[in-house]
Each structure stands twice: as C-alpha cells, then as structure tokens.
Amino acid sequence: MQIFYTPDISGNTYTLGETESKHCIRVLRLEKGDEITLVNGRGGFFTAEITDPNPKRCSVNVVKSVQDFGLRNFQVHVAIAPTKNMERIEWFLEKAIEIGINRVTPLLCQHSERKEIKHDRLEKVMVSAMKQSLKAYLPQLDQLTKFNDLIRMPFDGQKFIAYCDDQHRDLLKNLVVPNQNYLILIGPEGDFSADEIEMAIKAGFQPVSLGESRLRTETAGLVACHTLNLLNQSG
Numbered sequence: 001m002q003i004f005y006t007p008d009i010s011g012n013t014y015t016l017g018e019t020e021s022k023h024c025i026r027v028l029r030l031e032k033g034d035e036i037t038l039v040n041g042r043g044g045f046f047t048a049e050i051t052d053p054n055p056k057r058c059s060v061n062v063v064k065s066v067q068d069f070g071l072r073n074f075q076v077h078v079a080i081a082p083t084k085n086m087e088r089i090e091w092f093l094e095k096a097i098e099i100g101i102n103r104v105t106p107l108l109c110q111h112s113e114r115k116e117i118k119h120d121r122l123e124k125v126m127v128s129a130m131k132q133s134l135k136a137y138l139p140q141l142d143q144l145t146k147f148n149d150l151i152r153m154p155f156d157g158q159k160f161i162a163y164c165d166d167q168h169r170d171l172l173k174n175l176v177v178p179n180q181n182y183l184i185l186i187g188p189e190g191d192f193s194a195d196e197i198e199m200a201i202k203a204g205f206q207p208v209s210l211g212e213s214r215l216r217t218e219t220a221g222l223v224a225c226h227t228l229n230l231l232n233q234s235g
Contacts, residue, residue: 041138045069081188111190157181
C-alpha cells in the first residue's frame with residue numbers, strides 16, 4: 001500500500017505536490033490507473049486512482065473515502081524534554097506514532113541540556129512515521145514549551161509526572177483509568193528538579209513510576225506511551 005500525505009485535500013480530485021509526485025511516478029514507477037492511498041492527517045483516509053502520472057504534478061481521482069479512520073476514545077499527550085542527541089528524540093517520535101500518540105510537547109526544564117529544536121525536521125519525521133504505520137491522524141507537535149507554562153495549561157483528563165528517586169510511587173499502570181485523556185511529563189536526562197516536581201504535584205499531576213529500571217528520556221516516554229495504549233486496548 002503506497003501512502004501519500006495530502007493535508008489540503010478536498011473534493012474528489014487532487015494534485016500531488018512536486019515531492020510526492022516525483023516519489024509516486026519516478027521512484028515507485030506508478031502509472032495511470034494505479035491505486036494509491038492518501039491521508040490528510042485529520043482522520044481522512046482515501047483511496048485514489050492516478051489519472052495523470054505527471055512526475056511534477058500527479059493528478060488523482062478519489063474513488064473511496066473514510067473519515068475518522070482509526071479514531072480512538074482516549075488521547076495520549078506526552079510532554080517530554082528533548083535529549084541532547086536529537087536522533088534519540090526523533091526515534092521516540094517515530095515509535096510513539098507507530099504505537100499511538102495524539103500530541104507531543106517538547107518540554108524546557110531546569111535541567112534541560114537542549115534548549116532549542118528543529119520543529120520542521122521533527123514534523124517530517126512524524127509525517128513519515130504516520131504514513132509508515134498506516135495512520136490517518138498526524139499528532140500535534142507543539143513548540144518548545146517552558147515547564148511552568150505547561151503545568152498551568154488546562155487539561156481534561158488524568159495528569160501524571162514520572163521521575164527518578166528512592167521514594168515509593170505507584171506504577172503508572174495501576175493508576176490509569178481506561179477511556180480517558182492522558183498527559184504525562186517526562187523529564188530531561190538530569191531529571192526534573194525538586195521544585196518542578198513539587199509544582200507539578202500542586203498543579204494536580206500524580207507522581208508515578210515506570211518500573212524499577214532507570215530509563216533514558218526517550219525510553220521513558222515510549223514506555224509511558226505503550227502503557228497507556230496497552231491498558232486501553234485491554235480495557
């Protein structure tokens with residue numbers, strides 16, 4: 001199945017942009033009459049037939065459309081501090097989208113080693129992962145957000161903060177109520193500061209553990225994402 005990202009699709013005809021047209025015609029060598037799949041990143045999943053195999057402006061005709069493809073009754077929002085090595089956070093985004101995630105907020109914390117991100121680069125990684133995993137929803141990617149601003153944002157659902165220390169905390173899996181919206185905070189490689197933890201708890205975030213192992217930032221984010229998805233599948 002060949003999938004193409006068409007965020008501005010409307011109606012029954014569409015012309016692919018130059019990059020997607022080149023990939024479709026020159027790389028994949030598809031021809032007139034061949035079927036391809038289009039997704040708009042908002043739940044639209046379309047089957048289309050190539051009508052003009054132009055390698056710069058390939059035209060297609062939509063023959064079938066499905067709305068709200070893969071819509072779920074819960075949402076996962078992970079706010080995560082970008083790692084110093086951006087390849088690791090790109091890996092997290094790719095795998096989290098494959099598993100299922102709705103929103104990602106890059107988080108600027110007191111102990112953050114990285115204080116800027118390449119938003120466009122991360123969006124390209126997310127689009128590629130959406131297409132590869134046959135998803136029709138492109139998760140929302142926020143701009144880099146200060147920790148203090150994030151915890152003040154209104155949120156309708158369960159809020160968690162995961163961090164490392166010697167105190168006993170309930171496992172995330174023991175606190176999740178199925179079919180809710182979830183927001184979980186994942187700290188930088190130096191972890192959240194004591195002040196940040198205290199502020200988050202006062203703002204209604206439940207402190208949780210992700211297990212006995214000491215996890216890297218991107219691993220912790222993925223464990224949280226997988227746990228929330230798995231519990232909702234079984235629930």
